[in-house]
Amino acid sequence: MSGLEPIVFLAKGAKVMLTMNLWSCVGLCNGATGIVVDFIFKENRQPPDLPVAVMVEFENYKGPSFDESRPSCVTICPITVSSQSGMHDRQQLYLLDLRGL
Numbered sequence: 777m778s779g780l781e782p783i784v785f786l787a788k789g790a791k792v793m794l795t796m797n798l799w800s801c802v803g804l805c806n807g808a809t810g811i812v813v814d815f816i817f818k819e820n821r822q823p824p825d826l827p828v829a830v831m832v833e834f835e836n837y838k839g840p841s842f843d844e845s846r847p848s849c850v851t852i853c854p855i856t857v858s859s860q861s862g863m864h865d866r867q868q869l870y871l872l873d874l875r876g877l
Contacts (some may be wrong), residue, residue: 784873786812791874792832794852798870802839804850810834810876813849829853830869 786792790812798804813831815823830849841847858869 782870784814784869785829786869786871786873788812788814792871792872794834794870795872796855797837798852798869801836803836804814804839808834808836810837810848813846816851826867826869829869832871 783845790829792810792812793809794804794810795806797806810832813833816829817825817827817828823870830851832852833849835848837848837850839850841849842850842851852869852871854867856865858865
C-alpha cells in the first residue's frame with residue numbers, strides 16, 4: 777500500500793531516510809536523511825507498539841524549531857493509508873532505516 781515497508785526497525789541513533797514529501801520547501805522531502813533522536817509513545821505504551829511520533833534530526837532541515845537546542849529536529853508522525861478498495865487501513869512511519877544499505 778503506497779510504498780510502505782512491511783516492517784521498519786528503528787532505534788535511537790539510526791540513520792533514516794524520509795520516503796515521502798512532507799514539507800519540501802524546508803527540506804522534508806523524499807530522500808532527506810537524518811538521525812533518530814527519540815520516540816514519543818502514548819502513556820502506558822512501549823515497543824512493539826507504534827510511537828505517536830519519532831524525533832528525527834534532519835541534516836538539511838531549514839524550518840521552524842520546537843527545540844532551540846536542536847534546531848534541525850522534527851517529529852515524524854505515523855500516517856494512515858487505506859487500500860484502493862478501502863477495506864484495509866495501515867498505519868506506518870514514512871521512514872526507511874539506512875543501516876543495512
